Amino acid sequence: MNIVEFCVSNMHHGTDKVLEKLELEDGIEVIEYGCLGNCGECYLSPYALVNGESVVAEQADQLYELIKAALKEQEADRSALDKLLDDL
Numbered sequence: 001m002n003i004v005e006f007c008v009s010n011m012h013h014g015t016d017k018v019l020e021k022l023e024l025e026d027g028i029e030v031i032e033y034g035c036l037g038n039c040g041e042c043y044l045s046p047y048a049l050v051n052g053e054s055v056v057a058e059q060a061d062q063l064y065e066l067i068k069a070a071l072k073e074q075e076a077d078r079s080a081l082d083k084l085l086d087d088l
Helices: 008-012 016-025 039-042 062-088
Strands: 002-007 028-033 046-050 051-054
Touching: 002 008, 002 016, 008 016, 008 039, 016 028, 016 062, 039 046, 039 051, 046 062, 051 062
Parallel strands: 002 028
Antiparallel strands: 002 046, 046 051
């Protein structure tokens, strides 16, 4: 299960719409926190943590696409690591 975490203080950038969109997708657990401890980033840009990795966008609608790309890249990395371990 993939985990995407949002900071409630970042919602002024429009990330609430991204959160709602992701909640409708299978295989993604969306969690909203009061604070994720990335205050500088939170103040300046829409962002989320995708499986613990920060994903930052210039605009909220771009954030959704960057999150989906990060999930795909992380899955490819996991598959490559699994294959490497299987080959050992």
